[in-house]
Amino acid sequence: MSGARVEVVSDHPEALISAYLADDPLLGxxxxxxxxxxxxxxxxxxxxxxxxxxxxxxxEYSETHPNSLLLxxxxxxxxxxLSASQVALWRGRLRSAGExxxxxxxxxxxxxxxxxxxxxxxxxxxxxxxxxxxxxxxGEAGGAGHPGSDRSPNGPRRLTLLDAPxxxxxxxxxxADTFAAGELGRAAYYGFPGPPDERPALxxxxxxxxxxxxxxxxxxxxxxxxxxxxxxxxxTACLSALCAHHYRAGKQAIVLNVDDGNAPAxxxxxxxxxTLHCRTTDVRAVAL
Numbered sequence: 368m369s370g371a372r373v374e375v376v377s378d379h380p381e382a383l384i385s386a387y388l389a390d391d392p393l394l395g396x397x398x399x400x401x402x403x404x405x406x407x408x409x410x411x412x413x414x415x416x417x418x419x420x421x422x423x424x425x426x427e428y429s430e431t432h433p434n435s436l437l438l439x440x441x442x443x444x445x446x447x448x449l450s451a452s453q454v455a456l457w458r459g460r461l462r463s464a465g466e467x468x469x470x471x472x473x474x475x476x477x478x479x480x481x482x483x484x485x486x487x488x489x490x491x492x493x494x495x496x497x498x499x500x501x502x503x504x505x506g507e508a509g510g511a512g513h514p515g516s517d518r519s520p521n522g523p524r525r526l527t528l529l530d531a532p533x534x535x536x537x538x539x540x541x542x543a544d545t546f547a548a549g550e551l552g553r554a555a556y557y558g559f560p561g562p563p564d565e566r567p568a569l570x571x572x573x574x575x576x577x578x579x580x581x582x583x584x585x586x587x588x589x590x591x592x593x594x595x596x597x598x599x600x601x602x603t604a605c606l607s608a609l610c611a612h613h614y615r616a617g618k619q620a621i622v623l624n625v626d627d628g629n630a631p632a633x634x635x636x637x638x639x640x641x642t643l644h645c646r647t648t649d650v651r652a653v654a655l
Contacts, residue, residue, distance in 0.1 A: 400577025501640025506614025
């Protein structure tokens with residue numbers, strides 16, 4: 368990587384990162400979203416520069432469990448970035464603490480991990496996108512008319528900070544109230560309520576993971592239904608309502624990740640109009 372240098376971008380990374388990811392903002396949606404206030408405070412970035420132009424980007428986000436690291440670029444540029452002294456010090460701290468990461472990489476960037484991280488688990492993901500007429504159709508339907516939307520007097524509803532404990536219970540988070548509260552405080556979640564005055568309070572939910580205002584993109588996820596209540600369309604109804612919310616808010620694209628092997632989820636997303644944009648790989652790893 369002749370002529371390249373690596374620096375830590377801290378004060379104003381938006382221009383460098385946005386310019387680098389501009390060719391495919393749907394692929395870079397999560398990293399771009401981490402630049403947005405509310406998410407930016409929990410992210411750090413490293414950018415590999417050649418002649419002042421970004422050639423590789425790494426974004427670490429600390430509100431996932433474990434932390435996540437997103438990598439973009441060709442193998443040799445990402446290797447140069449991971450070899451930089453600033454990044455090496457960070458990897459050393461991870462190694463000393465025994466902390467794991469979820470590393471997300473696309474294409475050639477995946478090949479840069481050797482020698483820097485030891486893989487514990489690997490999974491193949493599809494990045495799906497809802498755009499154009501398909502997004503308009505879901506948006507104009509307003510989340511109505513999907514299986515499950517008639518199984519509660521109110522159907523899915525937008526959740527508030529008061530729903531944080533119930534959302535944590537739904538996701539099986541025993542001591543992470545700040546996770547749900549933080550998410551609900553800055554982005555939309557929709558939940559399907561259980562019968563009044565009965566447990567569980569929520570049967571299913573779907574939420575916003577990041578928002579990318581400059582590209583009018585929303586990334587969604589955390590789509591989940593309690594196992595004993597699956598098959599009624601509750602999650603479909605929640606996701607439909609969430610997509611309608613973002614359509615009304617002016618979003619032009621909605622993206623999400625789904626495991627290659629999750630056939631039921633893929634079928635739901637495809638019915639709503641999501642299509643394959645690209646494939647990525649997630650690797651749970653420890654630093655070497």
